[in-house]
Amino acid sequence: MSDSKARLIRILQNAYSGEVAAAYAYRGHWKSLKDGPEREQIKRIEEEEWDHRRRVGEWLEKLRAKPKPTREKIFWTIGRTLGVTCHVSGWFMPMYFAGRLESKNSIEYEDAAEFAQELGMDDCVDDLIDMARVEVEHEEFFRSVVADHRMLPAMKRVFRWG
Ligand SMILES: [Fe+2]
Numbered sequence: 373m374s375d376s377k378a379r380l381i382r383i384l385q386n387a388y389s390g391e392v393a394a395a396y397a398y399r400g401h402w403k404s405l406k407d408g409p410e411r412e413q414i415k416r417i418e419e420e421e422w423d424h425r426r427r428v429g430e431w432l433e434k435l436r437a438k439p440k441p442t443r444e445k446i447f448w449t450i451g452r453t454l455g456v457t458c459h460v461s462g463w464f465m466p467m468y469f470a471g472r473l474e475s476k477n478s479i480e481y482e483d484a485a486e487f488a489q490e491l492g493m494d495d496c497v498d499d500l501i502d503m504a505r506v507e508v509e510h511e512e513f514f515r516s517v518v519a520d521h522r523m524l525p526a527m528k529r530v531f532r533w534g
């Protein structure tokens with residue numbers, strides 16, 4: 373197997389499991405919020421993460437690769453745990469760490485797109501770039517909601533996002 377193909381598969385396997393963690397974490401997150409535009413937006417983001425997972429799964433199949441079972445279990449647990457944590461951690465922390473995580477997701481899909489490009493998989497490149505774009509939208513949403521929060525400057529110094 374070529375190096376690019378192995379690397380693309382690796383990123384897609386990571387992303388596939390990452391998306392299940394994100395989706396469950398967001399499910400817990402929007403359920404912990406009161407009715408309003410933030411709740412609706414995060415509900416939509418959850419749906420978009422499920423959509424990503426489905427699309428990444430299709431590319432794995434086309435590459436004749438499979439998700440990693442251990443990773444699936446670990447990330448399922450992470451997602452469920454974070455989802456529960458949102459009910460007790462207050463408003464700011466889930467918003468902040470979601471934004472920070474999203475900033476990494478978009479880079480992950482951009483890296484994957486580069487490997488797909490090297491393999492001449494043009495449809496895959498387009499799909500990955502589109503997912504990277506949606507992750508940037510997610511990041512921008514979380515950035516905008518925490519922008520004026522009093523805790524942001526301190527968090528920014530420690531966790532380098534925002
Ligand atoms: Fe996603």
Ligand SMILES: [Fe+2]
Pocket residue numbers: 394417421474477506507510
């Ligand atoms: Fe996302």
